Amino acid sequence: MLSLFLSKGLFANTFVSTKSNKINMRTGPGVNYPVTWIYTCKNLPLKIIEEFENWKKVCDIKEDCGWIRSNLLSNKRYAMIKENTYGYQKQNMNSKITMKIDKYAIMKIEKCSEKWCLLSFSKGKAWIQKKCIYGVD
Template structure:
């Protein structure tokens, strides 16, 4: 079985960089950068940190991973997997971790039964398929694919939504 996801026209994916924390958010004290996900059914990315700024992009898929790169009041400057940056109100975001299968891949990623490259393959996942992250070891992430009730492990370097070497439960 192959799972796929639509890709916006002209979207250019970006690879995650090492999770070096250069600073802490001036509002929350949490690490910058960090990954979050989209909470809202419909969320406007704006060109500046206020509703007076124009809408740059409208997101319509709850759970999409975003990377917070700055904070200002209740606003978060975010970047998506295509490299688009803008501002979103913090109420539109969630700390629930999600990821997309690496948009830069030219081949599908394997969802495996165990965190081992020789483990049984459960399903092939095409680039940009949305997954929920349960945990990451720094090399493998335990994930689930909601639409197909599939659970297993994906190599961490095949995901946008977890930094290389990042570990969490």
């Protein structure tokens, strides 16, 4: 029981992303466990809460949790927008708004400061407040 507790703590702040457009989430760490969810979105950020052999227990933005085989996950950092928001030219809400960003948009994480992250996607880059992002702590 102690090792289970420690493993959860080790991964509490670690995010991964889905590698492909179809990934099964299971009730346990193995292909014999039932599929509870099928993710159909590449680069979806997921929070690691536990590991067992070559499986990771992860949670999504809606707090649905389950097990995914490690080789289906990537260490590439992506974020999902928690609410409709704006992207800014600088790390300041008084700076120029460069884009409107819809809830659940997925963007690549370029870098982060204490309260802001620079995110990018096909139409450009913008600074977004961390409180509006799932995929960073």
